[in-house]
Amino acid sequence: MAPSLLALCAAVAGASAIQIPFFSQAPLDVANEPKLLVDSAALQDLISGDRLLARAKKLYEVAKLGEHEYNHPTRVIGSAGHAGTLSYIYESILELGDYYDISNQSFPAVSGQVFEYKLVLGDTVSKSAAPMGLTPATKGKEPVYGDLVFVQNEGCSASDFPDSVAGNIAFIKRGTCPFGTKSEHAGQKGAVAAIVYNYETDPVQGTLGTPSPNHVATFGLSGEEPSPILEQFSKNHSVDAIAYIDAEVSEIQTANIIAQTSAGDPANCVMLGAHSDSVAEGPGINDDGSGTISLLEVATQLTKFAVNNCVRFAWWAGEEEGLLGSDYYVDSLSPAENRRIRLFMDYDMMASPNFAYQIYNATNAANPLGSEQVRDLYIAWYEAAGLNYTFIPFDGRSDYDGFIRAGIPGGGIATGAEGIKSKDEAAMFGGEAGEWYDPCYHQLCDDVGNLNETAWIVNTKLIAHSVATYARSFKGFPERITRVAATASVYEEETKYHGNKLFI
Incomplete structure (x- = not known):
């Protein structure tokens, strides 16, 4: 085990010295022989549903590490299941050799758990x-x-x-x-x-x-x-009332994992992320195991190519507690490091069983310049593939929020959470109208059986396309500019979420 990985396990497992199993696979051949410049079609062709599903099964085994404390599989921050998730991500990147520089960013996080509650009104x-x-x-x-x-x-x-x-x-x-x-x-x-x-x-x-x-x-x-x-x-x-809540709020240590290509222009970084944690109620194999695995698989297959611009993958901790990891990361950036990130793309829930192909409706009018270009990249890809798509609000529900607030262009795709699929969407994408996009959202049943493989493969290919496009060139993409106060205020006025929960 690498020394840095030992430090990571110590940070997330604490003094209890939880033993984290590792889930190895044969290292890929990532020798330093000359590689062809990354090509979108070639990278997409390497995406395999079998490989995605195999990783999902491994991640579910990791979630079972949380059973001792929670009596069911979970990857919530502070749990052995989340510590195992971080170890799995870290080791998967280490196996790719020197193609990536990998680091972990430990930070204090607030964790809350409600054990029992009741409210009586009258x-x-x-x-x-x-x-x-x-x-x-x-x-x-x-x-x-x-x-x-x-x-x-x-x-x-x-x-x-x-x-x-x-x-x-x-x-x-x-x-x-x-x-x-x-x-x-x-x-x-x-x-x-x-x-x-x-x-x-x-x-x-x-x-x-x-x-x-x-x-x-x-x-x-x-x-x-x-x-x-x-x-x-x-x-x-x-009106009288009786209120009862048995809950615990505590501070723990957890970590983000960042992997950046050792090659490519470091002043022009393509950044993308997914969150590594689940809620306490379940294993989170779709939310956001699917995004976590999609990024791991794209990062793995990217090693077969050269890049012109650096590519930076991130796995955030504490998203379910209120975007803690991504906020911490963005807040820690110096002005110079902030400007090196040309855009950030968020990939949260790629395989909802009652899916819709959803694109965050990020416009340049309400967000940093370049956000609309990211949105249009997704539109063009779905249209070229002959697939329907729909827009969803860019309202702070996932880890793009801190980037937008910091003036970094952003965007992303999703397949739906607890929202209700409409009749029109059922006609567009199939599935059941009147039901949640993910009937197991934030529940124990968010396991390997909760994944729509078709949607997952499609969206992982789109993630590969987004990486390949900007790893090759930012031609036509707006240069980074200093955030305009008016633009930031427009976004903040429309933002009601900070993570999956409302905060106002």
Whole structure:
């Protein structure tokens, strides 16, 4: 085992000295003989469904390392399953010889786990209530009792909270400021818990973000449940509640893995990434094992070619906890290193079983110059292949977010998560209208059987095309420019997500 890999395992496994098995395959011939310049068609031809599936089976075995602590396979950060994932990625790149310079970037991450919860509104147990990500537990990890206290405006200012919230449960409308801000204000005014209710029927799968000592146990509430409560308030009637959350928020060490070609112009880097972690609830073989494996396979086959521009692959940790790894990476870049990245492409969930071929609708009007060119590259490839595609919002749901905020052009593709496939999309892509794109999204059943091989092969070929195109040349692609404040503000105003959960 290489010394750097030993350090990586120590960082992610901690003092418990978890023994991580390694999953070797025969090293490829990556000798330094002259290679032809990378060609998109030739690189795509090397993508094999059998190889992708074989890697998926290995990754599921890695996820089983999490069974001891979680009683089921998982690759959540801090688990043995995630430590094993990092080891598998690292060793896979090491086997490719000196084609890549590989490094790991260890960083502190916040991990949250909810063990049990219940919310009773009046005499009814809530069906839609869900704890916010990174919520603390209720006091003593016991139920707390109180009246619901209506909070004026959206709880974005401490003055919105009446003194009567002390010892009671704050009832706060979802709005324009972070959920963490609302929870913090509630705690500062002495609330024993907080509920953020949605003005829409959609679920509030939110996160409080960076922990604060003033955060209180916080639920999201959606559907029709807020309406009768608001009606009672309008009649000056009180509503009592019982809130209970058993949760744990802790700081751990985890790591990003970065592999950059040793050849190619280092001042003009093609960068692409996928996240290495899953949620605690399951093994995450589609989310985002599929993207992780697609990048590994493209990185493996790229070693058979020469490149003009450097190619930088990244596997981010902590995406499911709120884009922690990619944010940490981008924030650590010097201005000069930032400018070396010509673009970033995000590949999260490539093989959803009820898939649609989705392209992030990144425009130059709302994002750094060059984002639209990345989007158009995907469009042209799908059209040339005779495949349908659809656009999805470029709204901060995945690891491109930090890059866009830092002025780096970005884009990406996906196949869908918990969204509902429409009738038109079923006609375009097949599958079941009215069902989630991935019925096993963030669940235990996100295993090897949850992968659509057809979609996975198609999208891995498209990833290969994106790498080959920009590894050859940036001809016609906009030069990097200093971020324009107005452009950044347009993106930030439209961004409601930070990772898979809402943060406002």
